[in-house]
Amino acid sequence: MTSLPLPAHHPALATADPELAALVGAEERLQADTLRLIPSENYVSRAVLEASGTVLQNKYSEGYAGRRYYEGQQNIDQVERLAIDRAKALFGADHANVQPYSGSPANLAVHLAFAEPGDTVMGMALPMGGHLTHGWGVSATGKWFRGVQYGVRRDTGLIDFDEVRDLALKERPRIIFCGGTALPRTIDFAAFAGIAHEAGAVLVADVAHIAGLVAGGAHPSPVPHADVVSTTTHKTLRGPRGAMLMCREEHAKAVDKAVFPGLQGGPHNQTTAAIAVALHEAAQPSFRDYAHQVVANAKVLAGELLTRGFDLVSGGTDNHLILMDLTSRDVPGKVAAKALDRAGIVVNYNTVPYDPRKPFDPSGIRIGTPSLTSRGLGTEHMAAVADWIDRGVTAARTGDEPALAAIRSEVADLMAAHPAPGIPA
Numbered sequence: 001m002t003s004l005p006l007p008a009h010h011p012a013l014a015t016a017d018p019e020l021a022a023l024v025g026a027e028e029r030l031q032a033d034t035l036r037l038i039p040s041e042n043y044v045s046r047a048v049l050e051a052s053g054t055v056l057q058n059k060y061s062e063g064y065a066g067r068r069y070y071e072g073q074q075n076i077d078q079v080e081r082l083a084i085d086r087a088k089a090l091f092g093a094d095h096a097n098v099q100p101y102s103g104s105p106a107n108l109a110v111h112l113a114f115a116e117p118g119d120t121v122m123g124m125a126l127p128m129g130g131h132l133t134h135g136w137g138v139s140a141t142g143k144w145f146r147g148v149q150y151g152v153r154r155d156t157g158l159i160d161f162d163e164v165r166d167l168a169l170k171e172r173p174r175i176i177f178c179g180g181t182a183l184p185r186t187i188d189f190a191a192f193a194g195i196a197h198e199a200g201a202v203l204v205a206d207v208a209h210i211a212g213l214v215a216g217g218a219h220p221s222p223v224p225h226a227d228v229v230s231t232t233t234h235k236t237l238r239g240p241r242g243a244m245l246m247c248r249e250e251h252a253k254a255v256d257k258a259v260f261p262g263l264q265g266g267p268h269n270q271t272t273a274a275i276a277v278a279l280h281e282a283a284q285p286s287f288r289d290y291a292h293q294v295v296a297n298a299k300v301l302a303g304e305l306l307t308r309g310f311d312l313v314s315g316g317t318d319n320h321l322i323l324m325d326l327t328s329r330d331v332p333g334k335v336a337a338k339a340l341d342r343a344g345i346v347v348n349y350n351t352v353p354y355d356p357r358k359p360f361d362p363s364g365i366r367i368g369t370p371s372l373t374s375r376g377l378g379t380e381h382m383a384a385v386a387d388w389i390d391r392g393v394t395a396a397r398t399g400d401e402p403a404l405a406a407i408r409s410e411v412a413d414l415m416a417a418h419p420a421p422g423i424p425a
């Protein structure tokens with residue numbers, strides 16, 4: 001293990017625990033050398049990394065600024081207020097809670113705030129592109145609440161709002177979730193809001209995937225339409241692993257009470273600080289450029305993949321994400337994902353709507369452009385990316401390991417020319 005290079009920029013760690021330091025160093029090299037296409041991942045800046053590794057880690061601060069259960073909050077209160085103010089300003093929200101540990105606790109807090117155990121909640125089915133925590137059966141939200149689920153149309157891959165409306169009016173859920181993890185198209189928040197209003201439900205827009213696009217003006221904002229906006233902070237938003245809940249003023253108390261003391265204990269102050277830094281970065285003009293470039297890259301990449309005969313769910317993308325159905329290429333998603341990994345291209349295997357295969361061995365792969373955009377790749381590089389995916393998927397089917405090794409070397413060359421933010425060379 002210690003034969004791996006130690007990261008020189010973590011000298012204390014390298015001295016105290018060389019075994020662990022070597023693993024961190026190896027992960028840095030892996031993230032630097034590979035083409036990372038998982039749409040929920042990104043590269044945070046060095047500033048975000050530094051903020052998340054500070055002595056704020058040492059402090060307990062149950063409660064909220066000015067109302068804590070521990071003393072010594074002179075600085076922590078200001079850190080949390082800064083993060084809240086920046087979130088409100090960036091998204092135009094009345095209220096923000098920056099304490100949820102991540103997306104799943106944030107969504108569980110939403111259930112706690114607006115529903116009682118056994119109540120009906122409605123969300124998009126997980127295999128259709130939704131999220132576990134929108135009432136899917138294996139999650140606590142589906143075990144403790146009665147989850148009812150909508151999907152997408154088989155012929156278009158798009159949400160059928162007649163179906164959503166019929167289901168909402170029949171089931172009268174307390175909460176309707178929109179958003180998910182494998183949705184390549186723009187979310188029509190106004191349409192969801194109309195249905196939620198008619199059904200008497202609270203509308204929660206889970207924008208975890210697209211928060212950075214919303215902040216950068218590359219996707220419409222849910223804020224004017226949704227009662228609550230739930231988001232992680234580490235995907236397109238390019239912050240630390242964490243989450244936020246934003247809401248209208250009338251729901252502020254319920255949301256805060258659900259996060260603490262309802263669900264969580266002390267907030268992770270080092271994460272709150274890093275969220276504040278990421279929100280500051282997201283308010284800069286360059287972030288708008290990044291957000292629009294993420295979408296431009298994804299659209300061009302989708303076009304290049306279509307040209308090469310790939311089937312894309314919904315026929316393309318409006319955002320950062322592309323869902324590829326590999327059925328016609330005669331390669332299971334998992335086999336393709338593992339082969340691409342050997343070729344230095346990191347994707348995840350994923351179900352496609354109406355997938356006849358199992359979630360652990362599905363028909364598709366899910367890719368996205370946030371990470372490569374953060375490294376400065378542009379539309380001019382997307383033909384090469386599509387070509388590597390095409391060759392990689394073919395090699396996966398034929399078991400052509402030399403072809404995968406050749407792709408890996410080409411990928412490494414391009415990555416070397418585009419250093420990864422936050423990772424010293």
Ligand code: DSN
Nearest residue numbers: 040103131180181182
């Ligand atoms: N795990 C996240 C994703 O990859 O989309 C969702 O929580």
